[in-house]
Amino acid sequence: MDDAHTVIWNRPERAAKGPAPSRTRAEITAAAIAIADAEGIDALSMRRVAKELGTGTASLYRYLASKDDLLDLMLDAVAAEDGGPPAPTGDWRGDLRTLAYRSRATIHRHPWMTSLAAGRPSLGPNSLDATEHALAALDPLGFDIDVMITVVDTLHAFVRGYAIGELAQQEAVRRSGVGNQEWMDAHAPYLDKVVKAGRHPLLARVIRDAELPHAADSAERGFELGLERLLDGWEANLPVRP
Amino acid sequence: MDDAHTVIWNRPERAAKGPAPSRTRAEITAAAIAIADAEGIDALSMRRVAKELGTGTASLYRYLASKDDLLDLMLDAVAAEDGGPPAPTGDWRGDLRTLAYRSRATIHRHPWMTSLAAGRPSLGPNSLDATEHALAALDPLGFDIDVMITVVDTLHAFVRGYAIGELAQQEAVRRSGVGNQEWMDAHAPYLDKVVKAGRHPLLARVIRDAELPHAADSAERGFELGLERLLDGWEANLPVRP
DNA sequence: CATTACTGCGAACACTGTACCCGAGTAGAG
DNA sequence: CTCTACTCGGGTACAGTGTTCGCAGTAATG
Structure with a gap:
């Protein structure tokens, strides 16, 4: 064969x-x-x-x-489309942040990526390049190689998962052919019913009091917040340099 | 209409x-x-x-x-299948961890979920229940309601994204009809070529030195590590209680 | 210059989601 | 109890899918 x-x-x-x-x-x-x-x-x-x-x-x-x-x-x-990832600058937080934002931007440019990646590990040369550069940004930190893998994996997981959540909304709108406002109008009475039923007090608080969902840059800010906490988690667990 | x-x-x-x-x-x-x-x-x-x-x-x-x-x-x-999420215990870290593990287990039981969720926001009654419970686990911490949303979103994003990465491998194996070993054998010469080319020193180190990828529970341990760092990130940013 | 190994591609096959239409059957109105 | 309005089930049909086969034509090899 x-x-x-x-x-x-x-x-x-x-x-x-x-x-x-x-x-x-x-x-x-x-x-x-x-x-x-x-x-x-x-x-x-x-x-x-x-x-x-x-x-x-x-x-x-x-x-x-x-x-x-x-x-x-x-x-x-x-x-590969934006000429490969940038070189490490020494500021690992900044490097990882840049990587995450670029990755998210790429997904936004090509929303279909998310549905594809679900059943397909990418071992293409350009994907390998991207992983290499992510590892390079982490290299100076002195992490164990196994830990470095998990950091890169986790970062990718977060970005992918978050972007999927963002795009799911947009895709649903696109698929059904109605505009964003019409979509919200169609679902509003149903959500109202849920709130009135009273079995979801916290969700009700979200729908009534939360400002973030109504902000124009809500997805942007949610992504930033999640990412920074993730970086905080690693910063709190840096290895002791010999 | x-x-x-x-x-x-x-x-x-x-x-x-x-x-x-x-x-x-x-x-x-x-x-x-x-x-x-x-x-x-x-x-x-x-x-x-x-x-x-x-x-x-x-x-x-x-x-x-x-x-x-x-x-x-x-x-x-x-x-809804496992009878809804458990009630909050007061240990927010434990609660979120439980939620994350249950969510991941559900995805493993139904691998097709990942490819579906890509283009579909879930507003079904059971999905809303799950969100409500996640918010309930966070409620005692005194976070702003907007921050609570981002925490839940980020947790979901990580779990979803990570599980997708895990399943992509399995799915590829299932789809192509060959066993896991045959799949690795088919890709081994290509990866060898990459290593030998020398332009990916850190990837080469991963392939040669890393133990985690060869461990039977590598996915499990990677998930645990990523999740704990995520929780660390929030723990380091708890609001000051009045 | 014959041989060989390839390329482009029309036609066909076994599928898919779903619109249409029909006869059959049931529930409420009078 | 009859009538009528409406729903249910499902056979058929249609447009579209990924992929295979076979054949004509072409470029490099010996």
Whole structure:
């Protein structure tokens, strides 16, 4: 069995013999990302990609073994799009913060990422680069290598999880085709009923008294607050330098 | 326009007139969850659910407006399955920890949750219950209501994001149909190449020296570590009690 | 220059979600 | 008790999906 090609990153772009391919994997990936960005992940079909590229649908399967491979390529392409992560500055808090904000911004630019990452670990070269740089920011702290992994994992988990929560709202609005105001109007009577039922006193307090949910930058501020507490947690557990 | 029924939770189970429906929404939801648990989210189709229930496919649309509605119902049903969250004990760290572990366990029992939650805010009654209880655990701490929201959000974000990372691996294995060992074998030569290339010294150190990734309970320990740091972060920022 | 190994791609297959329509059956009104 | 209005179940159909097959054409190799 030809094991070498079962992993997309190991497949050669061009064959040894035969005519030159008229398209590249990068071209196909870019077209797919453009579609997903503009019309959502549900609009991304092989036929749609082919149409965008002015080619036959079946031709795509000369470059990709499956649609899943295309999704892998999309995830990795996105990981590289802003020229790779910045170099460590020595200020580990700032570095991690920057990393987190950039990661969140990337997800916002490509909302479909969140639904994709759910069933797909990314081992693409650009994703590996990103992990390397996150580790580099932590390196001077003197953490155990195992602890460093958990720090990076936790940071990623928080960013991913938080961004998913943010986008779930937006996606629901987009999917149902109604505007944000109409969506809130549609749910308001239901939430009112919940509050009036009295079995959720704290939720009622949230709906009545909380200011953050109504703020224009509520997601921004919630993200900042969560992130800073996370950093605080590590700062309180720095290893003793020898 | 009939706004009241545009939200699934407001739709009456039974119509005012006419014959009694032979199935319930709960029955359909349970069948769908069983399929998704056993065969993965990709195997969940309306025809498959209908077959499981011994009914016609089109009949399902008497109970649900769309497949998306079914997915919403599934998410909310899962939120209720272990009899609701436990009551606050006064030990806020313990309470939040319990909540986090239960949430993670639920996701592990139903891996498809992660791919669904990506595009769907959960406003079902059971999901609201869960939020209420999380807020209750925090109530005695004297946090501002807005801060309480961010704490709950951040905790959820971490748990969701971390569990997604865990399941991505498992899902990839399940999807490709090969065992965990075969999967690692298939990727090993590629990772070796990366290490040998020398441009990822810290990743190389991880692959060579780290013990955690090879431990049987690596995910468990990583989760615990991340969670404790998160709790540390809040503990370091408790409000001054008057 | 024949051979070989590739490329592009139309057509087809087995699926999917769901709209439409029908006969059958039931509940409330008179 | 009859009538009528409405709901239920479900067969059929449609548009769309990912993917495979087979064939014609092309570029490099020996």
